[in-house]
Amino acid sequence: MKRILLPAGGAILATGLLAAGLASTAQADDTVASDALAASQAKAAETLEFWTKSNYAALKQAVAFNPDNLEVTKISSKGGYTADTKPGSTAPIGEEKKTTVKVQNVNLPKTIGKVFFEGRDGKLYWCSGTSIQSTYRNLVATAGHCVYDIAANDEVVSRWVFVPGYYQGKAPWGVYVGKQAFTHYDFDVYEDFDRDYAFVTVYDGIGGVLNRETKVTPSEYRAHIAKGGKGYVKETPITEKEFAAGYDKYGEAGPYKSKLADPKVETVAKPSDASAKIEDYISKGVNGVQLTGVEVSKGTYDAAPSGLDNGAKFERLSTEVPISKEAYDELVAAKGDGKFLGSVRAQKAGNTEVAWFKTQYYVKKWVKSTASMKYWVEDYFVVEHAVKSVGRLGDNVGGQGFAWNQPSGKYVRTFGYPYGPHLDGNKPYTGVTPKWCYGKTAKKALLIPSKKVEEQQSLKCSVTAGYDGGPWLYKYSNAKRLGYVNGVTSLIADTDDNKRYDTITTAYFDGETNVVYKAAAASASGKLIP
Secondary structure (H helix, E strand, O other): OOOOOOOOOOOOOOOOOOOOOOOOEEOOOOOEEEEEOOOOHHHHHHHHHHHHHHHHHHHHHOEEOOOOOOOOOOOEEOOOOOOOOOOEEEOOEOOOOOOOOOOOOOOOOOOEEEEEEEOOOOOEEEEEEEEEOOOOOOEEEEOHHHOEEHHHOOEEOEEEEEEEOOEOOEOOOOEEEEEEEEEEHHHHHHOOHHHOOEEEEEOOEEEEEEEEEEEEOHHHHHHHHHOOOEEEEEEEEOOHHHHHHHHHHHHHHOOEEEEEOOOOEEEOOOOOOOOOOHHHHHHOOEOOEEEEEEEEOHHHHHHOOOOOOOOOEOOOOOOEEEEOHHHHHHHHHHHHOOOOOOEEEEEEEOOEEEEEEEEOEEEEEEEEEOOOEEEEEEEEEEEEEEEEEEEOHHHHHOEEEEEEOOOOOOEEEEEEOOOOOOOOOOOOOOOOOOEEEEEEOOOOOEEEHHHOEEEEEEEEOOOOOOOOOOEEEEEEEOOOOEEEEEEEEEEEEOOOOOOOOOEEEEEOOOHHHHHHHHHHHOOOOOOOOO
8 A cells, every 4th residue: 555655756765774784785686675674682672572561552552554645546557467487486384274165254364464663753553464485484575665664765664563463452473573674676776666565574473571560469569579570659649538448448558648748847836625636636637737746855754744735745655665675785775875865674583684665755746737638549560571482473373375477367365454544534444353355456557657656456445554565365265264475455546536445456476576585585583582
C-alpha cells in the first residue's frame, strides 16, 4: 500500500545508513541492497525491551501505517508481463497436516502477523507480513515501505519487530527482532515502487516480557526488594474517609498512608475545652490542635507542674517500660555520652540481674499544624525479567514458499490486518484480526503515473491501511495453510471514484526479486538469549 510521497523528478541517492559492519551494499548487477536494523545483540535487546515492557504497552499503542492518505488515481493497464528468467519456486516449510477440504472455509496461515516499527517521525506503526522459507528459518517478507522510510531519504525505520499471530497485545509465538533488511537496489536508491518489497532476517524469537510489572502485596514487595529485586510504589490520593476505612483494615503495615502536607507546626496555648476532649486532643487532634510530648531530663520533669498547660508533666508518656539486656547496655552507654535523657534500671534476684527497664520523661506541648493532612493509598509493583528464547521463526510457525515469474491471471489469496478508513471516512476494520481476499490477478500490468509505477499486479480487494506488506499466496493449500509468496501488498486504489478502496497491488516478483530473496534467505541471524 504505497502511501509515501515520491519526489517530483529524478532520483534520490541512498544515504548509506550503516551499522556494525552490515553496510548498505549492492551486487555488481545493482540488484541487492541491504541495511542493518539491529546489527548488535545490545541494539536488539533494547528494541525488544521497548516493545515488551509494561506488558507490551508499545505494541498496543501502534497504529496502522498510513502516512499521508493519498488517493491513487488515473490507473491504466498495458500489455502482459515479460518474464526476465524462467519461472521458479521454493517450497514452503511447516508441519500442518494434510486433510481433505470440501468447503471453502479459509484456514488462516500461522505464518502471518504484524510488523511493528518506529517511523522517523517518532510514531509507532504496524504493517502486515509473513514468515517465509529460508536456510536458517529466520526470514520475513513484507513491503519495502514498511522497512525503508522514503520520506527520510531511504533510511530504515527503527525498532523493527515481527509478531506472528499478534492479537490484542499478545504474542503467542514470541517477538522477533529484525536484524538485516534486504530489498532491490532500485527501491533503496531510486524509490522505485515497482520494487516495493523487502525480506528481513530476524533473531530467534523471545517469549514473555522484559521488565514485567506485577502488582503484589506490601509484604511481598518488601521481601522482593530485600532480596535485591526491583520494584516501585504507586501513590494514589484518597479522602480522609477512605484512609480511615483502609487504615482500620490494614494498620500501619498496610498501603494506606497519611502525612502533613506541610510538617511545620507552631506552639499554641491550651484550648479552653482541653479537659473535656483530652483523649481526642492526644489521639488525633481537634481543629488542627494536638497535645504532644517533648522529651526532657528527669530533673526538668520533676520540677514541672502538673496540669494541662505547656510544660506540665506528661505522666502518660513518662512511665517505666521493660527492655532487653542489649537495649539496657546501649542506653547505659548512651547516657554516659550524654545522648540519653531518661533513666535505666536493672532488677536483681540475689546478685543476678533478671529484668531491665527504662524511663523517658516528657512535658506537654500544645501544637497546631499549619497545613492539612494528605492521604494516599500505595500500590506495590515488582519488576522482573520473564523472558525466554522460543527458537527460530520458521520452526515455530512454518514458512511460506516463494515463487517468481509466475503467469498473471492466476488465483491467489492475500492476507493482512486492515484498520485505516476508506476515503469517505468509513472504517469497517478493527485491525485486531487478519482478513483475506481471493481471486485472479489481472492479466495486464498496472500503470500508475502519479506513483511512477510501470509494472505492478493488481487484485480486486476492498481493504484499507494496515494491509500493507501482507502476502499474496499462490497455490495456497487451505489444508496445509501454506502456499508460495508471489507478492506483498503495496498500494490500494479507488478505481471507480466512489471513495471506497476496491483494488490492491503488488510488485511483480521476477528473477531479480529472486536474487534479492536468495541473498536474504542465505543470511543467518542468531539468538538473543542462549
